[in-house]
Amino acid sequence: MAVQKLDQLDKQILRMISEDARVPFLEVARACNVSGAAIHQRIQKLTNLGVLKGTQYIIDPEKIGYETCAYIGLNLKNPEKFDKVVQELRKIPEVTECYYTTGNFDMFIKIYAMNNHHLLTIIHDKLQPLGLSSSETLISFHSAFERQLPIIDSPVLEE
Numbered sequence: 001m002a003v004q005k006l007d008q009l010d011k012q013i014l015r016m017i018s019e020d021a022r023v024p025f026l027e028v029a030r031a032c033n034v035s036g037a038a039i040h041q042r043i044q045k046l047t048n049l050g051v052l053k054g055t056q057y058i059i060d061p062e063k064i065g066y067e068t069c070a071y072i073g074l075n076l077k078n079p080e081k082f083d084k085v086v087q088e089l090r091k092i093p094e095v096t097e098c099y100y101t102t103g104n105f106d107m108f109i110k111i112y113a114m115n116n117h118h119l120l121t122i123i124h125d126k127l128q129p130l131g132l133s134s135s136e137t138l139i140s141f142h143s144a145f146e147r148q149l150p151i152i153d154s155p156v157l158e159e
Contacts (some may be wrong), residue, residue, distance in 0.1 A: 004049050009034065011151045013042055014051070018148040021055050066094075068119050069140040073105030077133045082106070085130050092126050094118075106138070136138040 006014070009032060016028050029036045046052045055150070063070065076085060082100065089095050089109065097110035113119035119137075127135065 004051050006051070006151075009038075010051075010154070011040060013039065014046070014151045015045075017052075018106060018151065029136040042092070065114055067115055068113040069143075070111050070113065070119055071138045071140065072109050072111060072123070073101075073136045073138075074109065074127070074130075074132055075104075075134045076106050077131045079106050081131060088130050092122065094122055096159045 013028055013031050016023055016031060025039045026036050030040045032039065042051065047054075074085075076082070085107070086098060089098050091110075092112055094111050095109050096112060099108045100106070101108045111122065112117070113122055116139075119139075123135070123137065
């Protein structure tokens with residue numbers, strides 16, 4: 001993946017919107033000392049480059065009944081079927097993230113379940129039929145923190 005070249009204005013915009021995605025563009029424009037139209041153009045450019053990947057509201061899983069969060073390392077019987085397994089994992093709504101990995105697992109997923117019994121049902125009824133040779137489940141008690149990466153000044157990112 002290529003690193004995108006960002007100038008100081010891009011970085012200033014990214015810093016502001018990563019702190020609060022709902023900050024009005026006019027407020028960003030004032031802080032950056034440019035026009036509102038310039039901010040709109042930069043946001044569109046950053047979106048087209050894939051630097052920005054959309055906007056969304058973050059739903060707290062616990063508030064809607066998902067009390068169990070687990071990370072599961074998966075090993076496939078046939079690793080050449082990665083793409084097929086990913087297609088099937090996308091169909092399981094409780095699987096919220098999926099990564100190809102090195103180390104002890106072929107893939108690593110993040111999953112939310114209503115409770116431990118629901119988690120067991122998902123593993124038994126939805127994951128095992130995908131052709132797993134083994135899996136290891138780690139239950140998360142609580143997220144200590146989550147954050148965006150900082151926008152740093154680096155020669156690699158400069159235009």
